[in-house]
Amino acid sequence: MSTALLPASVRLVLRAPDPGLRIAGAPVDPTDPVVVRLVADLAATMRRSPGCVGLAAPQIGVPVHVFVVDVTGHPKTVTCHGFLALCNARVVDASQWRPGREGCLSVPDLTGDVRRARRVVVAGELPGSGDTVNVRTDAYEARALQHELDHCSGLLFLDRVRDAAAVHSRKVFLPDMASTNSPVHAGSPIGV
Numbered sequence: 001m002s003t004a005l006l007p008a009s010v011r012l013v014l015r016a017p018d019p020g021l022r023i024a025g026a027p028v029d030p031t032d033p034v035v036v037r038l039v040a041d042l043a044a045t046m047r048r049s050p051g052c053v054g055l056a057a058p059q060i061g062v063p064v065h066v067f068v069v070d071v072t073g074h075p076k077t078v079t080c081h082g083f084l085a086l087c088n089a090r091v092v093d094a095s096q097w098r099p100g101r102e103g104c105l106s107v108p109d110l111t112g113d114v115r116r117a118r119r120v121v122v123a124g125e126l127p128g129s130g131d132t133v134n135v136r137t138d139a140y141e142a143r144a145l146q147h148e149l150d151h152c153s154g155l156l157f158l159d160r161v162r163d164a165a166a167v168h169s170r171k172v173f174l175p176d177m178a179s180t181n182s183p184v185h186a187g188s189p190i191g192v
Contacts, residue, residue, distance in 0.1 A: 008040035010048045011060040013105045016156060021106055025058050025065035025152040030087040030125040035066060039085045039127045042068045052105055054144045056151030059106050065089070066127070067148035071141045078139035089124030089149060091117070092134070100143055102157045103170065112157050113166040116146045 014020050028035050038057060046055040046068055053074055056067035070083040094117035103111045120142045122135045137145065147157060161167055 008037075008044035011041050011045045013045065013049070013055070013059050014061055016107050016158070018106075020061045020063070021058060021151070021156060022154045023058060023063040024154040025056070025063050027088050028064045028066055030127050030130040035064070035087060036127050038062060038064070038066055039068060042066070043083065043085070046070065049105055053140075054148045055105065056148045058151050058154065065152045067152060069141070069144045069148055071144055074140055076140035079137045079141050081135060081137060081141065084135065084145075085127050086122070086124030086133075086135075087127055089122050089145075089152070091120055091146065091149065092123045093119075093121040095119045096138075099166075101168075102143070102147060104147070104157055106151075107156060107158060109170050110158070111168045111170055112161040113168075114143075114147075114157050114160040115162070116143050116160075118142060120145060122149070 042055045042057065042060065045060060046052045049055075053071045054067060054069040057064045066085070066087050067089070068083065068085045071077045071080055072082055096118035097115055098118050099113045099115045101111050102114050119138045120136075122137075122145050123132065124135070125132055135145070150157070150160070158167065
């Protein structure tokens with residue numbers, strides 16, 4: 001049976017300190033139907049998690065270099081390319097470094113002040129076709145892309161904070177998703 005005929009699955013999101021979050025993602029063949037299915041599962045899981053704007057394969061226990069991002073409708077968004085799914089992506093240009101607050105589904109109780117480039121160009125391959133694309137973006141979308149790229153390298157935003165004073169207890173929590181029988185863990189945060 002073709003994986004394209006199967007509905008996307010909402011997957012369990014790993015939480016720190018799960019060692020799976022520390023494994024750098026391996027490169028993938030973006031035309032592989034298994035990778036296309038993985039992207040569908042990442043999208044379904046991201047969309048099932050209120051406030052989530054990105055999710056990387058290592059966050060669901062799959063150590064490969066694949067992620068999805070969609071900042072559509074987020075109040076901090078300036079430039080928006082809509083739904084993005086990229087394989088084997090990398091930053092090819094970065095400028096205008098600034099601190100900003102980040103959260104993460106895999107670190108649900110904390111946020112942190114992370115210095116990232118405000119403008120980036122990210123090169124990657126599209127799942128399905130394997131076409132190479134360059135995404136030129138800024139502001140919140142640039143931050144989200146860099147955050148997901150870190151996950152693909154086995155890093156969490158906590159690895160990027162300057163010191164303990166830049167880590168904060170989360171002040172806003174969303175409804176407990178466990179009561180909806182969601183495979184996504186309870187207390188999914190707002191943010192990246």
